[in-house]
Amino acid sequence: MATPHPTAIPTEPIGSIPRPRDLIERVVHGDSEDPALTPHYEAAIRDTIERFEATGSPVVTDGEQRKYNNFATYAVHGLPNAAPDGFTIAFSDGHTRTLWRLTRGPFRYARYADGYLDVAMRYAHVPVKQAVISPSALSLMYPAETIPGYSREEFIDDLLREHETEIRRCLDKGAHKVQVDFTEGRLAVKLDPSGHLLNSFIDLNNLALSHFSSDERRRIGVHTCPGNDFMATHSADVDYAELLPSLFELKAGNFYIALAGEPDRRHVLKIIHKYRKRDQRIFVGVIAPSDPRVESPEEVRDSVLEASEYIPIEQLGTTDDCGFSPFFDNTSTTRDMAFAKIQARVRGTALAAKLLGVQP
Numbered sequence: 001m002a003t004p005h006p007t008a009i010p011t012e013p014i015g016s017i018p019r020p021r022d023l024i025e026r027v028v029h030g031d032s033e034d035p036a037l038t039p040h041y042e043a044a045i046r047d048t049i050e051r052f053e054a055t056g057s058p059v060v061t062d063g064e065q066r067k068y069n070n071f072a073t074y075a076v077h078g079l080p081n082a083a084p085d086g087f088t089i090a091f092s093d094g095h096t097r098t099l100w101r102l103t104r105g106p107f108r109y110a111r112y113a114d115g116y117l118d119v120a121m122r123y124a125h126v127p128v129k130q131a132v133i134s135p136s137a138l139s140l141m142y143p144a145e146t147i148p149g150y151s152r153e154e155f156i157d158d159l160l161r162e163h164e165t166e167i168r169r170c171l172d173k174g175a176h177k178v179q180v181d182f183t184e185g186r187l188a189v190k191l192d193p194s195g196h197l198l199n200s201f202i203d204l205n206n207l208a209l210s211h212f213s214s215d216e217r218r219r220i221g222v223h224t225c226p227g228n229d230f231m232a233t234h235s236a237d238v239d240y241a242e243l244l245p246s247l248f249e250l251k252a253g254n255f256y257i258a259l260a261g262e263p264d265r266r267h268v269l270k271i272i273h274k275y276r277k278r279d280q281r282i283f284v285g286v287i288a289p290s291d292p293r294v295e296s297p298e299e300v301r302d303s304v305l306e307a308s309e310y311i312p313i314e315q316l317g318t319t320d321d322c323g324f325s326p327f328f329d330n331t332s333t334t335r336d337m338a339f340a341k342i343q344a345r346v347r348g349t350a351l352a353a354k355l356l357g358v359q360p
């Protein structure tokens, strides 16, 4: 049987949109979980989804308006057995972000991301995707010294169970895709050039992914990027050649790969061409959130055409290089700018699809 001809080039966002300033003000001066904030979160989510849909984006997110304080620690923020003095990520401009540290067992999520999906799906008229944090990122919560009465092995068992639960809840509720944020993959190569840390992250995430069927994995993806916070990165100097061969060993059906901000895109595309597997869809980044200019649809079109030289159309998709505000308090990009860039992605991808003969 011939492979059915694709009817479009799929295009999806990564997740975050800068929060409205008044919401940031209310949250930083109070408690992020204060029920009095609910109508303000809801208003921000409703507005985000309306504006997302107005760009023509066939898939939307809630802009992570309620993910506090960031894409990585939303699930554990405020846990009574964690302290905000854990692993520190250093960015290229000198600023840092600190994750949480587990102080005692057992480890449980404080909240699952399907709670965000519930709200988003009430407002959306098109499919909604949901990003979740990877087990490898949260594994950094366990301190170097053993926690008395709660071994690292017990922690990993609990972590994997919580992560699987979160993904299943999102899939069961109808998430278009569940995207596992794996920004620490490229960072791992920077921290440990031997590759051992990266390999341990890949193994851990694959342990989790192995619990899902191949049908389920077609709705699960992995996002990689060099970090994006206040226009700075944490691992852009790591060559993708050190990351992508291992990345494609992950048992996920979709990969969301930052590419627009790379100095040599063809170098990266050649690596993707060589190491991608037949059952993997590659969403290449065609928008750079940290570039303070809006890409034109024609520029996006040309990036898609370039990528199509290396990735078969039936395996190609487009995305943004990263979320536009992975951390709650980051307003270095405006909401207007984020939606203008998303619109360029959608239009440019459609222009390329037309030229490549993949119109419905």
Ligand SMILES: [Zn+2]
Binding pocket: 014, 183, 223, 224, 225, 226, 227, 228, 321, 322, 323
């Ligand atoms: Zn990212």
